[in-house]
Amino acid sequence: MDEPEIYARLATIFENVFDEETIQLSPELSANDVEGWDSLTHIRLMLTIEKAFRTKFSTSDIGNLKNVGDLVALIKART
């Protein structure tokens, strides 16, 4: 899957998971930038992404993510 498509699908997922209207996804975006993106919401986000992209992430996969750019790279590698 190419990156524009991943970003597009992630945009919908972020809308579903977070309360904020529209979150502008950029590679630098991280949990610090989004209200409500705490550790448990992060788990909910990752579970939603796993189901949407039909993949599973390991604990170490998730542990190494620092921003949306890392996330997109991980999804690209797994799909």
Place this chain on the structure above:
Amino acid sequence: MNPLYVELQWLPRAAANFSQRLKDLPNSQGPLGTEIQSLARSFLDLNQLTKLAKFIDRARNAHKSLEPLTPFRLAVISNSTVDLIVPALVGSAARRGIALEVIQSSYDQVAQEALIPDSKVNTSNADAVLFALDYRALPLRISLGDREASSATVQGVIEYLDVLRKGIEENSKAVCIFQTLAPPVEPIFGNLDGTLPGTLRNLIDCINRELNDFVIGSGCVLLDVAALAGTVGLADWHNPHLWNLAKFPFSDELIPLYSDHVARTLAAIRGKSGKVLVLDLDNTLWSGVIGDDGMEGIQVAQGDSRGEAHLAVQRLALDLRQRGIVLAVSSKNTDAVAREPFLKHPDMLLKLDHIAVFQANWEDKATNIKAIAEELSLGLDTLVFLDDNPMERGLIRELLPQVAVPELPDDPAYYARTLAAGGYFETVAFVTEDLKRAGLYQDNAKRTSLQKQVGGVDAYLASLDMTISFSPFNATGRARIVQLINKSNQYNLTTRRYTDPEIAAAENDPSVFTLQTRLSDLFGDNGMISVVICRPGAPGTWEIDTWLMSCRVLGRKVEHMVLREIVDQARAADIAELVGIYKPTERNRIVADHYPKLGFARTFEGALGETRWSLLVDEAKLENVPMRILSEGFRRDEANQRV
């Protein structure tokens, strides 16, 4: 995972624009609580439940009224991570009419929260405390083969739970909800894990059994998680990855299901359970349409796969009745025709004296179900309506939103299971009086009179996006045309039977007008729903030799649209008058007023009840019904004459 349970398939799917509808809620007409409940009545995934919960919390914090939802404060004590479950509880409770506020205690502080008088839970003024404990929270000592030690362990657990219960009782007025335990999946022995005293599985089985006595004896409430986990499968219930990652007690995919079960339990505590099961008849309690197929044609026998599926529904209804649920019938049929299987069919399990109110007529089901509720002096929110027809389900959901209407799958074999899975009749206690309740309504299959029609039926029908398609008979439709001509008995004006060659001849005879009608709507294609044959009579007239309709689409004014098409085609063929014929039979009394309803004037009545009717094409007052019309295949020559 089994989608019936994971996706709560007894609930309709959520609208695609759920988030937008949630945002628009404050601007809607009805009370906020009603709108919230309406949104919650679809299947919502974890993210949607969380959004709904946040909305409810914000509304409460802004002191907005959540009426008519019943407020309920629930404290949750757990040894596991329940942070993602808590919002799902709030969203799911709204489905059952409850505005839930959850007090979440600190992680794995079970004894502290229960016993310390000024703990968060004990100072929360909760209505109930849910002890969401799994087997890892309890002092379980493995003692393989040692019956005495195993018994002591089990007693120890019950005593521990009783200590927790006393802590709550001494410090608050909350009722305690205890869960049975889902055993782990991994066997140590295999065959002996269940029966050898002192294994983990055996200890858990014994505890679950003792829990039942403990809960009943102490006035607590039981949430049977063991049964729920067993239903979906222990291997799907337990998720080692999520336990290891964040101490989730069970798979995240089962959070909506678990939450719905908690919500049912809270609703039952508040007395908000289903009390009445209203049953459709055709293709719900038996396979087939009694009006068209007759007693010989419906399937309800053991040994017939379709019959067995519907018998299972009857059996479930009888079992529910035995525990105090009242049964009623709402069917679009002539009353005497609908009652016949109950009286005479040898394979029916349900008899008329199992049914408290029996409404079989041609009025809309919303008006009928409202009348049933009034007859029983029970609120609409205690009714559950089972119907295979998605159009009827949609009608009741739209016009009587307080009535619970489960979705049903395509395969009737799963009807009984789906109704049961919906948990509409969940209760917290059973007393012997319940056994007699159904009988108290004096099951005499009472027929109650209808008052004013429930408003909105026409608007609902207009929203169905119906398309009606007209064409002459053709080779593709012939088999179905012949079938309908030979098996229709109820909505059949003359009951003339024709063979395949006779119909082929009519197709090709330019003096004969033939019409096949199909109807589709939002819910799908209803197939061929009417057959008409007009033959030349006196010059300038058509005699309507055959007019039949499928009972499935009655009440939608389809006959008016069919007449409109006949009139159009008659005009194009220079026909000035339509002559209608009614030949009464035992089965077609319902069409005695078909022609007068359509504006025909009676011209003749015979000794045996046969009537003839006349409509002048130019004077026809045609009712227009909102639907798309397709008319194809009627050939015209240059002068627009029918060829």
